[in-house]
Amino acid sequence: MMMVHPVKFLLSAAKRPLTRCCSAFVSRIRSLNRLKEDDDVCAEALQHAQIFLFHRLSPLLQSSERGTFRAVPLMYSDIRAILERLGSDEAKLKESVLIGCSEQNQVQFCLDVGELDQVALEEALDGTFVDLKKGFFVLRRSEAPLLAKAQALLRWHLTTGFCSATGRPTCPNQAGSQRVGSGGGTIYYPQMSPVVIVLVSDGKRCLLGRQPSFPPGMYSALAGFCELGESLEETVSREVAEEVGLEVHNISYSSSQHWPFPRSSLMLGCHALVSPAHSQVNVDHTELEDARWFTFHEITSALQVKGLWSRGHAPPLWLPPKHAIANRLITEWAELQRCSQKAD
Numbered sequence: 001m002m003m004v005h006p007v008k009f010l011l012s013a014a015k016r017p018l019t020r021c022c023s024a025f026v027s028r029i030r031s032l033n034r035l036k037e038d039d040d041v042c043a044e045a046l047q048h049a050q051i052f053l054f055h056r057l058s059p060l061l062q063s064s065e066r067g068t069f070r071a072v073p074l075m076y077s078d079i080r081a082i083l084e085r086l087g088s089d090e091a092k093l094k095e096s097v098l099i100g101c102s103e104q105n106q107v108q109f110c111l112d113v114g115e116l117d118q119v120a121l122e123e124a125l126d127g128t129f130v131d132l133k134k135g136f137f138v139l140r141r142s143e144a145p146l147l148a149k150a151q152a153l154l155r156w157h158l159t160t161g162f163c164s165a166t167g168r169p170t171c172p173n174q175a176g177s178q179r180v181g182s183g184g185g186t187i188y189y190p191q192m193s194p195v196v197i198v199l200v201s202d203g204k205r206c207l208l209g210r211q212p213s214f215p216p217g218m219y220s221a222l223a224g225f226c227e228l229g230e231s232l233e234e235t236v237s238r239e240v241a242e243e244v245g246l247e248v249h250n251i252s253y254s255s256s257q258h259w260p261f262p263r264s265s266l267m268l269g270c271h272a273l274v275s276p277a278h279s280q281v282n283v284d285h286t287e288l289e290d291a292r293w294f295t296f297h298e299i300t301s302a303l304q305v306k307g308l309w310s311r312g313h314a315p316p317l318w319l320p321p322k323h324a325i326a327n328r329l330i331t332e333w334a335e336l337q338r339c340s341q342k343a344d
């Protein structure tokens, strides 16, 4: 098969000729959009794409030095050869789902081969299918979100095989960005749940809570699912009131993150204040095991903890890892405290 250079392919996939004013980013986004709209162009792109394999929603990884994992993208022709060797065929590759495009303009897909023998696949591919819950935090931070997105899309396809109105099968488009009920009925798009995560401060300390399922010593920012009809601010106020019995003000948005556990959530990260005179915590123990105020000193010490937990020495306070938006909110708060202490 003649190989088309991925950059050339992607550029040729753009609907309109690219003008000088189009940045590389804009060109990439528009080309990806074209792949979602045009099944033929997408099928052609698949033949030159990087494909990330999953087995029953566990990504194929290779362990690297210092206990980290690397994702293992493969080319179409490599996977076709392995599928044929293991009794499947090229048609399986059509189930691949578009997940993105690298900065080097390499189109990226994912594919779940869960019906094939895991051991035989691992031997053929020189890798291991690792539960994403274990792999996520030891993957490079550039790779973890891509695999989380891939797993979310693959799971969505696994669970949206039938139209909820008619009970008849649904069919994906080639990119896997939507499914249509048979006979051209309802169009289904991938779903996610909006969740707020808020770091509450009384100006000097910040409030963290822990759920019984957290590892010993771990505390995180307060989080909760948005209810229908709520604004972001209303969810923040309700969740803080429900979980720790406090009223917040000065809610500000920080940043967001797709979070794969336990299902796809869009984490919306915020900061909020409570008045120091009304900071007495009243924990709802049906939601949280504990919630406490932490000083700047406790937080900065905890932010410096690296990997101690994994070696079995639990520190007094253990914060969520850098991959989690909770860590970003806590780091932002500590930075703000440091600046205001310098200014005093």
Ligand SMILES: NC(=O)c1ccc[n+]([C@@H]2O[C@H](COP(=O)([O-])OP(=O)(O)OC[C@H]3O[C@@H](n4cnc5c(N)ncnc54)[C@H](O)[C@@H]3O)[C@@H](O)[C@H]2O)c1
Binding pocket: 193, 195, 197, 220, 221, 222, 223, 224, 225, 257, 259, 261, 262, 263, 265, 267, 287, 320, 324, 325, 326, 327
């Ligand atoms: N990335 C991070 O830094 C970070 C940190 C903390 C929590 N989180 C995530 O935030 C999410 C929400 O936090 P929480 O568990 O405290 O939420 P929560 O306080 O809303 O409590 C969870 C309960 O809400 C109910 N619920 C309502 N809508 C739901 C929906 N759409 N899906 C699932 N359950 C729903 C369920 O009964 C569930 O048991 C969790 O999935 C957790 O993984 C992420």
Ligand SMILES: [Mg+2]
Binding pocket: 222, 223, 224, 243, 287
């Ligand atoms: Mg909660």
